[in-house]
Amino acid sequence: MQKIYGINRDTLKHSLSRTLFPQRCPICGEVVEDDLICRPCRRVLVPVAEPKCRICGRHLSNGSEDLCDSCRTTVHFFNRVFSLFPYNDVIKKSIADFKYHGKCEYARFYAAELYDKFYKELVKISPDVIIPVPIHIDRLSSRGYNQASLITSELSKLTGIPEVTDLLLRTGKTIAQKELGPDERRKNLKSAFSINKNSDWFSKYIKTAVLVDDIYTTGSTLDACSNVLKRFGIKYVYAICVASVES
Ligand SMILES: [Zn+2]
Numbered sequence: 001m002q003k004i005y006g007i008n009r010d011t012l013k014h015s016l017s018r019t020l021f022p023q024r025c026p027i028c029g030e031v032v033e034d035d036l037i038c039r040p041c042r043r044v045l046v047p048v049a050e051p052k053c054r055i056c057g058r059h060l061s062n063g064s065e066d067l068c069d070s071c072r073t074t075v076h077f078f079n080r081v082f083s084l085f086p087y088n089d090v091i092k093k094s095i096a097d098f099k100y101h102g103k104c105e106y107a108r109f110y111a112a113e114l115y116d117k118f119y120k121e122l123v124k125i126s127p128d129v130i131i132p133v134p135i136h137i138d139r140l141s142s143r144g145y146n147q148a149s150l151i152t153s154e155l156s157k158l159t160g161i162p163e164v165t166d167l168l169l170r171t172g173k174t175i176a177q178k179e180l181g182p183d184e185r186r187k188n189l190k191s192a193f194s195i196n197k198n199s200d201w202f203s204k205y206i207k208t209a210v211l212v213d214d215i216y217t218t219g220s221t222l223d224a225c226s227n228v229l230k231r232f233g234i235k236y237v238y239a240i241c242v243a244s245v246e247s
């Protein structure tokens, strides 16, 4: 390892980048040293509580021991979702800053938390690839980044699982999902996603994939993506989300 004046070069690079682009707490926005979240905010964040739906991973509020009302009545294309935090006001603001106000550095925190919480599950399902839920090229150029891609890259660095960003594309234009009900969401997403024949991964065998997204609402986006990926030939499609709306 190269040393500069007795200082490890990697350490120097790390502290320089921290000075130029300080890591901020994803909850209160204050600068944090040597961590990705400040201590008081760490205590505020609690993961999705047990019992959880065995398909969508959301907290079960219906007293059932295995499935939420939505997963009882909807046949999902994905195999299972791992959701980290309940989508409460605290995480809602954090994700909105991350998504719409350029707080890209929060991706490191989300990925680290996802890794800590779901490491064992990831080892068990042993995915070949992780794939961010894509956004349309027009949205990408107006926002400048795909928030799910940022989390995927960080998660790929932590796990060593390759990220695949050019196989699944969002080609159809859709209206913003948050303005629609469950049935309208599904209709809106029909034919929104497609497989890119020019991707290097097009000719490779992928048995298991994990989709990455920020928020799980009704599961319709993940279903539309999973449907396309399974028709392409991927046998198992799981998903990992930073937050999920109560079932
Ligand atoms: Zn904080």
Ligand SMILES: [Zn+2]
Residues within 6 Å of the ligand: 053, 054, 055, 056, 057, 058, 067, 068, 069, 070, 071, 072, 247
């Ligand atoms: Zn469910």
